[in-house]
Amino acid sequence: MVKPYIDLKVKLRATIEAKRIARTGIEEAEKKLNKLIQLRKELKSKKKDTSRIDVTIEVLGDEIDKIEEAKANSQHGCPIDGGVGFGSGGGAGTDSG
Structure with a gap:
């Protein structure tokens, strides 16, 4: 019963x-990713x-991606995860576009 708690704690710290x-x-x-892979x-x-x-490598690889x-996307004017591209007037929530 204790093991899942430890695994979750390890995963959280690694993340x-x-x-x-x-x-x-x-x-x-x-x-650092290359050093972790060697380690x-x-x-x-x-x-x-x-x-x-293993968790650190996985999350770090995702973050680098x-x-x-x-x-x-920012170099090509494409939307960035929940944002808007350059020159577009859209907004989210209470933003006035």
């Missing part, structure tokens, strides 16, 4: 760590638990 790393910039995040390989070869690193997609 927070990955999001923090992603905010440092895309180059730094990619370097996971080393730990797996020693038969160590890699669950936290989001950053790259947002950057590409």
Whole structure:
């Protein structure tokens, strides 16, 4: 019964760590991602638990993809996750377009 709680706690901490790393910039995040992948390989070869690193790698990879997609969309004037493109007058909620 205790194990799911521990797994959830590990997952939460790994997710927070990955999001923090992603905010440092895309180059730094990619370097850290590569280091984490190498560390996971080393730990797996020693038969160590890699669950936290696995979650961090997964979330960090997703965050890097989001950053790259947002950057590409902003360069081409496409909408960015819930936002509006450049030059469009739309808004959400109480925004007056």
